Every structure is written in C-alpha cells, then in structure tokens.
Amino acid sequence: MIVSRYLSREVLFTMSAVSAVLLVIIMSGRFIKYLAQAASGALDPGALFMIMGYRMPSFLTLILPLGLFLGILLGYGRLYLESEMTVLSATGMSQQRLLGITLIPATMVALLVAWLSFSLAPQGAALFAQVLNQQDALTEFDTLVPGRFQSLRDGSRVTYTDTLSDDRVELGSVFISEKRLSQDQSKDRGITVLVAEKGHQETHPDGGRFLILKNGYRYDGNPGEADYRAIKYDTYGVLLPKPDVSDDVTDRDAIPTRELLKPGGDKAELQWRISLPLLVFVVTLIAVPLSRANPRQGRFLKLLPAILLYMAYLTILISARGALEKGRLPQSLGLWWVHAIFLVIGLGLMYWEPMRLKRASRRAARELRHA
Numbered sequence: 001m002i003v004s005r006y007l008s009r010e011v012l013f014t015m016s017a018v019s020a021v022l023l024v025i026i027m028s029g030r031f032i033k034y035l036a037q038a039a040s041g042a043l044d045p046g047a048l049f050m051i052m053g054y055r056m057p058s059f060l061t062l063i064l065p066l067g068l069f070l071g072i073l074l075g076y077g078r079l080y081l082e083s084e085m086t087v088l089s090a091t092g093m094s095q096q097r098l099l100g101i102t103l104i105p106a107t108m109v110a111l112l113v114a115w116l117s118f119s120l121a122p123q124g125a126a127l128f129a130q131v132l133n134q135q136d137a138l139t140e141f142d143t144l145v146p147g148r149f150q151s152l153r154d155g156s157r158v159t160y161t162d163t164l165s166d167d168r169v170e171l172g173s174v175f176i177s178e179k180r181l182s183q184d185q186s187k188d189r190g191i192t193v194l195v196a197e198k199g200h201q202e203t204h205p206d207g208g209r210f211l212i213l214k215n216g217y218r219y220d221g222n223p224g225e226a227d228y229r230a231i232k233y234d235t236y237g238v239l240l241p242k243p244d245v246s247d248d249v250t251d252r253d254a255i256p257t258r259e260l261l262k263p264g265g266d267k268a269e270l271q272w273r274i275s276l277p278l279l280v281f282v283v284t285l286i287a288v289p290l291s292r293a294n295p296r297q298g299r300f301l302k303l304l305p306a307i308l309l310y311m312a313y314l315t316i317l318i319s320a321r322g323a324l325e326k327g328r329l330p331q332s333l334g335l336w337w338v339h340a341i342f343l344v345i346g347l348g349l350m351y352w353e354p355m356r357l358k359r360a361s362r363r364a365a366r367e368l369r370h371a
Contacts, residue, residue: 015071076291285346
C-alpha cells in the first residue's frame with residue numbers, strides 16, 4: 001500500500017507539472033491570437049478572458065492524457081536511474097504489478113477527462129459560440145479605442161476618432177481610409193479617405209447600421225498620382241461592416257452528449273468523446289514499459305521515440321475522426337481500430353522485454369550445461 005501511494009504520488013505530481021507547462025504554452029498561443037484580433041477591433045478586449053475560460057476544458061481533454069504519458073515516463077525513469085525500481089523488482093515488483101498500480105492514478109485521470117469530454121467541454125464550446133455570435137453583432141465602432149488607428153478587413157479599412165462618447169454613439173474628429181476594389185475583389189482601384197468634424201451611429205429598421213458624418217471631405221484617388229477628387233459634404237452616410245471573426249470550433253463540439261446518444265445523433269463526435277478517456281488507459285499501457293531506463297543510457301533516451309509514438313497515435317485518431325465525419329469510414333469500424341492497434345503495441349512493449357530476458361536466460365543455461 002505504501003509503495004502504491006508512493007508511485008501514484010510520483011506519477012500525479014510529475015503529470016501535474018507537465019500538464020501545467022503544456023497548458024500555459026497552448027493558452028499563451030491562443031491568447032496571442034485573440035489579443036491580435038482584439039487589437040484589430042475584431043474582438044472586444046473585455047471578452048478575452050471569458051473566451052479563454054470557455055476554451056480551457058477542450059484544451060485539457062488533450063493535455064491531460066499527454067501529461068500523464070510524460071509523467072509516467074519521467075517519474076518512473078527517475079526511479080529506474082536512482083535504482084529504486086531495481087530494489088522494488090528485487091522485492092517482487094513485476095511489470096504487470098507496476099502496470100496495475102499505475103492504472104490507479106490513470107483511472108482518476110480518465111474519469112476527469114471523461115467529465116471534461118462529456119460535459120464541461122461541450123458546455124464551454126456552446127458558451128464560446130455564443131460569445132462569438134455576440135462579437136459578430138458588433139461593428140468596428142463597438143470596439144474602437146479613441147486616439148488609435150484601427151485596421152479592419154485585413155488592412156483595407158483604417159478608422160480613427162479623436163473622441164468617443166461613453167455610449168459609443170457620438171464621435172469627434174473622424175478619419176476613415178478604405179481601399180476601393182473591383183466587384184470581383186481582384187483589382188485595386190485606389191483609396192477613399194473620409195474626414196469629418198463629428199459623426200454618430202444610426203440603426204435602420206432593417207438592422208443596417210450606418211455612421212453619419214457631419215461637416216467633412218471625401219477624397220478619391222490613387223496614391224502617387226495627382227488626379228484626386230475632393231468632395232465637401234455636410235452629411236455623409238457610411239455603412240458599418242461586421243468584423244470577420246472565425247475560429248476552429250465547429251457546431252458539433254457544442255452538442256450536448258445526451259443529444260449524441262439519441263438515434264440519429266452524430267456518432268463520429270460521440271466516438272471521439274469516448275476515445276479521449278480510452279486514450280488515457282492505452283497510453284498508460286504504452287508508457288509503463290517505455291519508462292524502463294538503463295542508468296548508463298539516461299532517462300531521456302526513450303523520451304523522443306515515446307513522444308513520436310504518442311503523436312502518431314493522436315494524429316491517426318484525429319485523421320480517423322475526420323474520415324468518419326466525412327463518411328469515408330463505416331460507423332461500425334469507427335475509431336476503435338486505432339485504439340486496437342496501439343493496444344497491441346502496448347501489449348507487445350509490455351511483454352517483449354520479459355520474453356527477451358527469459359530467452360536469454362534459457363540460452364545462457366543451455367550454454368552452461370554444454371560447457
């Protein structure tokens with residue numbers, strides 16, 4: 001019992017440290033992406049942390065199995081190098097018993113991943129989609145910051161205002177620069193520059209939103225040429241475009257699991273959610289034999305091949321999911337064949353070394369008898 005608690009604590013502690021590092025790396029990359037969208041006016045800066053919170057369960061469903069895999073490799077690898085595993089082996093600790101002990105923390109992780117996969121991740125995806133829909137309803141002036149040039153439409157439109165009222169309706173000292181493209185969007189026809197003393201937003205009954213500019217000028221022409229046209233106006237209306245915000249979350253990610261269990265539900269998505277907890281048990285079976293380390297070789301010798309094996313597992317699983325969604329794989333075959341392949345690989349790794357040692361000992365015994 002003491003040995004079981006010691007080994008479980010070693011695995012869970014290492015897994016927590018590795019998972020935390022992986023989560024920070026992934027969340028940082030995503031946060032930079034959303035921050036760039038907020039800086040360009042495509043997202044409300046106040047919604048950034050909400051978005052990251054909603055996306056975290058989906059990240060954890062993939063991070064935790066990898067964290068457990070690396071936790072077993074690094075934790076047990078250290079015990080092998082410090083000869084603690086040698087001592088345990090001398091007291092009767094076989095690979096099968098070590099696997100059984102390791103399955104205790106692995107079951108805890110699998111239950112956590114199952115909860116995230118079946119419940120929390122779909123809820124987060126649904127809330128994330130709601131936030132995106134709310135952001136899609138915003139115009140560039142809902143995210144405009146006074147005193148800053150804001151670029152939209154991939155840089156084809158630049159907007160600036162010196163002052164902005166608290167209700168984000170009244171603007172002062174407005175500047176708008178926009179490229180004029182042909183109807184097929186393939187040819188640049190110059191730029192249009194609008195400057196105005198002030199402006200305000202109006203919403204029409206059909207839902208269209210316009211910026212009404214007062215007392216200003218419109219300039220049309222091509223940079224570097226002298227054929228600019230200048231028009232002075234008292235009132236000028238500009239249609240406000242909606243920002244283009246996209247992400248890789250699909251509608252099926254937000255479907256509650258109970259809906260997937262009904263007849264006619266998305267079986268590909270259901271199998272994917274079931275596959276994530278199964279992934280935990282299979283990678284545990286693979287990691288235990290791969291964690292064996294020779295003190296002369298070092299603890300990191302098998303780390304790179306092990307990570308490559310895990311990435312191959314996950315890549316094939318994701319590819320099979322895509323094929324299943326597109327109908328290129330039968331529903332009966334599903335994703336189970338991927339787990340079966342790597343389950344066989346794990347069993348081979350588990351029993352290969354003991355069988356090799358047994359054959360070597362038998363060969364040595366025969367040689368001694370012949371001698």
